[in-house]
Amino acid sequence: MKVAKRSYDAVIVGAGGAGLRAALQLSEAGLKTAVLTKVFPTRSHTVAAQGGVAASLGNSTEDNWHWHMYDTVKGSDWLGDQDAIEFMCKKANEVVVELEHYGMPFDRLDNGKIYQRPFGGHSQNYGKTPVSRSCAAADRTGHAMLHALYQRNVRANTQFFVEWMALDLIRDADGDVVGVTAMEMETGEVSIFHAKATIFATGGAGRIYYSSTNAFINTGDGVGMAARAGVPLEDMEFWQFHPTGVAGAGVLITEGVRGEGGILRNSSGDRFMERYAPNLKDLASRDVVSRAMTTEINEGRGCGTDKDHVLLDITHLSPDTIMKRLPGIREISIQFAGIDPIKAPIPVVPTCHYQMGGIPTNYKGQVVAPKDGNASSPVAGFYAAGECACASVHGANRLGTNSLLDLLVFGKSAGETVVEDIKSGNLSLKALPEDAADLALARMARLENQTNGTDVHEVRLAMQRTMQKHAGVFRFSDLLKEGVTKIMEVAEQAKHTQIKDKSKVWNTARMEALELDNLIEVAKATMTSAEARKESRGAHVRDDAPDTAEFPNGRRDDEWLKHTLWYSEGNRLDYKPVNLQPMSEDVDPIALATRTY
Amino acid sequence: MSTKRTVQFKIYRYDPDRDDKPYMQDISVDLEPSDKKLLDALVRLKVKDDSTSFRRSCREGVCGSDAMNINGKNGLACLTEVDDLKQPIVLRPLPGLPVIRDLIVDMTQFFKQYHSIKPYLVNNDPAPERERLQSPEDREELNGLYECILCACCSTSCPSFWWNPDKFVGPAGLLAAYRFIADTRDQEASERLDNLEDPYRLFRCHTIMNCVDVCPKSLNPTRAIGKIKDMMVRRAV
Numbered sequence: 042m043k044v045a046k047r048s049y050d051a052v053i054v055g056a057g058g059a060g061l062r063a064a065l066q067l068s069e070a071g072l073k074t075a076v077l078t079k080v081f082p083t084r085s086h087t088v089a090a091q092g093g094v095a096a097s098l099g100n101s102t103e104d105n106w107h108w109h110m111y112d113t114v115k116g117s118d119w120l121g122d123q124d125a126i127e128f129m130c131k132k133a134n135e136v137v138v139e140l141e142h143y144g145m146p147f148d149r150l151d152n153g154k155i156y157q158r159p160f161g162g163h164s165q166n167y168g169k170t171p172v173s174r175s176c177a178a179a180d181r182t183g184h185a186m187l188h189a190l191y192q193r194n195v196r197a198n199t200q201f202f203v204e205w206m207a208l209d210l211i212r213d214a215d216g217d218v219v220g221v222t223a224m225e226m227e228t229g230e231v232s233i234f235h236a237k238a239t240i241f242a243t244g245g246a247g248r249i250y251y252s253s254t255n256a257f258i259n260t261g262d263g264v265g266m267a268a269r270a271g272v273p274l275e276d277m278e279f280w281q282f283h284p285t286g287v288a289g290a291g292v293l294i295t296e297g298v299r300g301e302g303g304i305l306r307n308s309s310g311d312r313f314m315e316r317y318a319p320n321l322k323d324l325a326s327r328d329v330v331s332r333a334m335t336t337e338i339n340e341g342r343g344c345g346t347d348k349d350h351v352l353l354d355i356t357h358l359s360p361d362t363i364m365k366r367l368p369g370i371r372e373i374s375i376q377f378a379g380i381d382p383i384k385a386p387i388p389v390v391p392t393c394h395y396q397m398g399g400i401p402t403n404y405k406g407q408v409v410a411p412k413d414g415n416a417s418s419p420v421a422g423f424y425a426a427g428e429c430a431c432a433s434v435h436g437a438n439r440l441g442t443n444s445l446l447d448l449l450v451f452g453k454s455a456g457e458t459v460v461e462d463i464k465s466g467n468l469s470l471k472a473l474p475e476d477a478a479d480l481a482l483a484r485m486a487r488l489e490n491q492t493n494g495t496d497v498h499e500v501r502l503a504m505q506r507t508m509q510k511h512a513g514v515f516r517f518s519d520l521l522k523e524g525v526t527k528i529m530e531v532a533e534q535a536k537h538t539q540i541k542d543k544s545k546v547w548n549t550a551r552m553e554a555l556e557l558d559n560l561i562e563v564a565k566a567t568m569t570s571a572e573a574r575k576e577s578r579g580a581h582v583r584d585d586a587p588d589t590a591e592f593p594n595g596r597r598d599d600e601w602l603k604h605t606l607w608y609s610e611g612n613r614l615d616y617k618p619v620n621l622q623p624m625s626e627d628v629d630p631i632a633l634a635t636r637t638y
Numbered sequence: 639m640s641t642k643r644t645v646q647f648k649i650y651r652y653d654p655d656r657d658d659k660p661y662m663q664d665i666s667v668d669l670e671p672s673d674k675k676l677l678d679a680l681v682r683l684k685v686k687d688d689s690t691s692f693r694r695s696c697r698e699g700v701c702g703s704d705a706m707n708i709n710g711k712n713g714l715a716c717l718t719e720v721d722d723l724k725q726p727i728v729l730r731p732l733p734g735l736p737v738i739r740d741l742i743v744d745m746t747q748f749f750k751q752y753h754s755i756k757p758y759l760v761n762n763d764p765a766p767e768r769e770r771l772q773s774p775e776d777r778e779e780l781n782g783l784y785e786c787i788l789c790a791c792c793s794t795s796c797p798s799f800w801w802n803p804d805k806f807v808g809p810a811g812l813l814a815a816y817r818f819i820a821d822t823r824d825q826e827a828s829e830r831l832d833n834l835e836d837p838y839r840l841f842r843c844h845t846i847m848n849c850v851d852v853c854p855k856s857l858n859p860t861r862a863i864g865k866i867k868d869m870m871v872r873r874a875v
Contacts, residue, residue, distance in 0.1 A: 080693075081745070083788055084701040098769075141769040144759025144821065146777065146784045153771030178784075184700055185784060192758035227738060256696040289672065292698045373698060376717060377674075498685045542689035544655040547739040550688035 044222075044478045045232045048470060049075045051459050052236040054207045054221060054263060057085030058183075058445065059427025059452035060242030061190035062136075063406075066456025068197040072463060075234055076199060077223050079206040079258065079552075082191045086244055086256045087448065090183025091369060092297030093158060093175030094140075094445035096133035100154040102173045106130040107628075108165055109174065113443060114631040116162045116326050117436025118579035118596065120276065120604070122620035125404040125432040127628055129443075129450045136449040137176050145189035147178050148366075158300040158366070162326040162440040162638070171324055175442040180295050180369040186445060206552060207262060208481035210239070210270040210423075213474045218408075218423035220473070221266070222481035226552070229545035231485065233477055237468040238422055238459040241267065241400060241408075242452060245428035246563040250393035251505035254286050254293040263429040265559025267400045268566065269480065272420065273410055273606040273615065275431040276398035277563065278571035279580050281439055282514045284330040286392025288350035290377040294370055294389060296441040299323045301366050303355040305334065306386065307342040313351075318638035325638035328438040328580040331391035335514045338390075345388060352386035391514050396563075397439055397580065398570075399431035401606065404624070406430070406455025411606070416617035422468060424459060426451040433604065436619075437579020488554050494539025497554045504531045504557075504564050512571050518585045521572040528568045529612070535561045566607040573614055576601040593635040602633075643669040645679055646726035649690065653739050660737070664726065676723065677704055677715040691740035699854055702789035705732055706741050712791040712852040732794040734803060747803045748790045748810070755807060755815040755833065760826040776822040783817035783862060785855050786810060792849035792859055798842040805838035809849035809859030812840065816862035819869070831870060840866060 051067050053060050056078035067074040078085070097104040109130040114121055141147055141155060148156035157173040165172040178185035194201075204226040211220045211233070220235040246261025247253040268274055284305070285294040299305070305323055307313050317333040318325035325333075334351050343349050355363060360383045363371055367382075374382045401409050403417060406426050412418035427448040434447055462468040511524025535557055542550040577586040577595030586595035606615040621630050644666050652660035667683045677697055684690050693703040697716045704715040707730040709723055720727075735743040761770070793799045793808035807815065815834060819827045834840040840863065849859040 080695055080701075080703065081749075081788075084693075084695050084703050086696065086701075088700050088787075089696050089698065138767070138769050139765075142759075142761070142765050144818075144823065146780045146821075147769070149772050149774045149777045151774060153773055155769050181700075181785060184787070188784070189759075195753055196756075196758040256701065258695045290674075369700075376699065497688070540688055544653050544689065544739070546653055546655045547691055547742050549684075549691050 044482070045230070046473070047075070047232060047234055049073050049234060049236045050463055051238040051240060052077065052220060052234040053240045053242060055085070055242035055244060055427070055429070056082035056201065057242060057244055057427065058087035058187060058190060058448035060240070061187070061194055062449055062452030063240050063242060063426060063456035064194055064199045065190070065197055066453055066460060068194065068199040070460040072460065074200060075202055077202045077205045077207050077221070077234065079204060079226070081203050082201065083187055085187060086259055087183045087187045089256065089293065090186070090445055091180045091293060091295035092160060092300065093177035093182045093442045094137055094186065094449070095160070095163065095174050095440070095442035096137040096176055096446065097130070097174055098134055098137065098155060098157060098176065100150055100157050100173070103165060104172050104174055106133065108167060108172065109133065109163070111167045111631050112163050113434060113440060115168065115636055116438055116440040117434070118438055118636055119602065119633055120433070120436030120578060120619055122433050123622060123630055124620050124624040125434050127623040127625065128404040129434050129446060132450045133446050136446070136453060140186060140189060140449070143189045143193045145178065146185050147176055158297055159324060160300050160441045161296050161324045161330065162321070163442070164321070171321060175297065175300060177297065180297055180367045183445065206555065207266065208484065208555065210266045211473065211477045212270050213471055215421070217421040217471055219471050220477070222478050226547050229548060229551070231478060231481055233473065235470065235473050237463055237470050238424060240406070240455050240459065241425040241429050242427045243429045245396035246560055247393050247396065249504060249508050249560050249564045249567065251509040252286070252291050253393040254283055254291055255393070260556035260560050261429070261563040262556065262559045263425065264399055265562040268562040268609040271608070271610065272400060272408060273608050274398060274566045275401040275604050275606055276433060276436070276570070277566035277607055278574050278605060279397035279437050280393060280512070280567065281327055281395035281397060281580055282331040282391040283394035284327055284334055284391050285353055285389040287373065287377045288345070288388040288390045291392050292373055292377045293394070294353060294373065294387060296327070298353060298355060298367060298370055301355070301362060302358055303353055305330070306352045306354050307337045308344045308348065309342065313337050313342070321638040326438055327441060329638055331514050332582060334391055350388045350390045353389045354386040355382050356384065356386060395439055395444060396428055397431070397435040397437065399429050400425040402426070402430045402432050402451070404432060404454060405458040406451050407458060411615065411617065422471070424455040426455040437581060484555065484558065488538065488540060488551060489543065491537060491539040494537040495534045497538045497540065497550070497557055500531060500534045500538060501557050501560065503534070504528065504561060507531060508564055508567065512568055516571060516581060516583045518583060521568070524568045525572050528564050532561050532565055562609055565609070565612060569612055569614065570605045570607050574601060574605065598633055645669060645720060647683065648726040648728045649740070650730040651740055652737055653689070669720070674719065675716050676708065676718040676720045676727070679720045680715055691742055693742055700787060702787035705789040705791045706730070707732060712795045714789060714791070714854045717854050732790055734794045734800040745790060748793055748808070751793070751807045751811040752788065752814060755811050756830070757814045757818070759818060759821060759824050761823055762825060770823050772822055779820045780817060782857055783813060783820060786813055786857060787855060789854065791852045791854060795848040795852045797846060798844060802838055802842055806842035807834070807839050809863065812843070812866065813857060813859040813862045816866050819866065831866070831873065834866060835870065
């Protein structure tokens with residue numbers, strides 16, 4: 042196969058929030074930049090975010106970034122790196138105000154400032170009372186943000202390669218990253234994008250689970266590419282199950298519904314969160330609420346004929362508030378649950394939503410991996426931001442509204458670092474290795490010539506069911522052990538997928554087979570990392586690490602206050618310390634404590 | 639006791655790599671009880687015939703990927719109840735745009751028109767340290783405008799766009815134009831009107847209102863176009 046080569050200062054893979062924010066930095070600095078995206082930018086999954094973006098603007102309640110930092114560290118169950126968390130919370134006002142200047146249509150308060158609403162786990166005075174920190178455009182914040190960022194990139198003349206799917210990372214003999222291979226959907230042809238800097242902003246891989254709020258495109262492409270290229274993946278055992286996916290459909294209902302006063306009820310109509318989180322109640326952290334809901338359902342207090350969900354009730358809110366603040370939720374409820382939330386409560390279940398782990402980075406957006414005794418040595422030429430990256434600001438559990446903040450702050454930061462590294466001459470265009478396209482071409486050829494192979498749909502389904510059963514909201518040591526064996530079997534089947542459609546033009550069968558290669562890396566990383574972590578922390582709660590007086594919540598800081606690193610080769614695990622030290626000397630570390638809400 | 643649900647499709651098929659010309663394929667598929675939307679049925683169909691090609695992503699009506707012509711009317715597959723559709727369900731690509739393959743159209747012309755209206759806020763004042771203020775009432779002016787998902791259902795249902803896709807901005811682009819004109823933070827309303835002052839760009843809208851009829855987000859491009867026309871008239875007198 043003929044392989045065309047193109048050269049750039051920087052290539053960005055992915056055009057969701059993080060990719061677009063990074064692209065702005067590069068385009069405005071005049072760097073020659075290519076943004077590769079497998080969907081038109083405004084189709085990226087950032088578009089589905091609803092409830093808001095966190096920033097301690099303090100527009101309707103007193104607030105400051107120290108409180109936000111505390112909430113984020115506590116939300117992470119102390120697994121987040123405190124330097125990166127400080128950086129993110131400090132930068133929040135700046136990046137949100139910038140967005141407003143780009144034209145984002147935030148809702149407004151009477152005084153004309155950005156409207157802010159309460160959200161789970163966000164508080165005043167270090168956990169005391171709920172705070173309004175979520176800056177919102179109705180319940181369509183992600184849509185408003187993604188469009189504003191795309192529009193600003195139109196203004197900046199950013200060069201997009203729309204409907205190009207990145208295939209593999211190119212590393213040279215030194216291990217430095219020198220670009221990616223990618224396939225143009227319309228022609229099926231493979232090209233090399235040779236670049237001084239490669240930024241991954243490819244989003245999460247929520248489609249490894251059977252029931253997910255995520256879009257079809259969330260197949261962990263960047264994470265899979267990094268794993269195949271020998272880069273470790275960090276903290277992949279931590280997956281967020283959003284408390285309120287529409288039962289049966291999986292579609293997201295924002296936590297902003299509870300921020301506006303919504304209440305979760307069991308089959309007796311009880312507001313059960315009062316028992317699990319006496320202080321923040323329905324606005325406790327997502328992992329806490331999802332477990333409470335699952336416990337209610339498991340103990341027979343679920344609703345409906347199969348007692349398999351609980352109810353999210355906003356019938357006590359005025360129709361006016363619902364129409365004004367939650368119009369999209371009303372549409373979704375009518376469309377996917379067949380009920381109007383003004384009149385009846387919405388049936389909801391915890392649903393896979395967000396990948397806390399990912400490609401390890403530092404706060405500058407540089408990808409880091411262990412090398413020569415340094416646990417976090419930058420991989421030259423390689424950057425990542427957004428859900429595909431692990432900075433790590435979310436640790437073991439992400440707070441709502443911190444994902445949109447993460448992609449803004451670290452998208453911008455990765456962009457700034459690349460601009461700096463290129464302008465200072467730190468990064469040059471290194472020679473392409475002879476075998477630059479070999480990995481991608483071998484995968485394409487294997488798929489093309491496969492006979493007596495496995496079916497992409499069947500293998501993907503087997504993976505999704507395995508993940509759902511063996512690595513769900515609650516985790517069990519025997520199921521995890523069995524899950525590792527099972528997922529490795531599924532991974533074996535994924536090596537032999539076969540497609541019937543061999544057309545060169547817009548071949549979606551081929552695309553799905555290539556995506557499955559990425560999903561399976563994520564699934565292996567998740568199951569293996571989860572099986573190994575013998576404690577309960579954040580979203581990872583095991584039956585053999587229960588809540589005891591000696592180890593509250595089952596958390597074992599003595600052994601497990603560390604980041605997991607998973608390597609695809611040999612399905613191998615390594616660990617690195619958590620950074621408990623904030624970035625600034627005058628900022629006190631958030632001391633380890635038992636997490637209650 | 640379970641009754642099998644089978645749906646019959648008649649689908650526009652064309653793969654330039656394989657077919658001399660397009661044809662309509664008759665095909666049926668058995669649905670599972672959880673398959674509610676047309677998109678669910680299409681995904682099920684793709685398991686049976688992996689060459690069936692269409693775009694899809696969010697499956698909840700916010701990304702705008704899966705617009706197609708469904709029994710003669712443009713809509714999103716993910717928001718269309720499959721049981722409400724008359725069978726065989728006739729699926730065609732969005733009308734008026736070149737077909738790349740099957741239900742996948744080349745949207746270049748559509749986005750070119752969107753880009754032509756300068757779809758970004760222009761405010762040349764030095765950026766303040768905090769947000770620019772906007773009253774809730776002024777912000778409300780943007781409701782019904784900013785929610786557009788660029789699915790192209792509207793523009794590709796508009797006869798004026800079919801005839802002059804290179805000259806008429808089309809309902810989606812004009813809705814976006816008004817979104818910025820109506821924004822109190824934008825300083826280029828007058829330039830934006832100049833940009834549309836042309837026999838084709840704006841005035842090819844003959845208020846046929848197909849755009850309003852098909853918009854999956856219940857937006858009203860015709861009203862936005864009417865407001866732009868009013869502003870043109872007002873500044874002319």
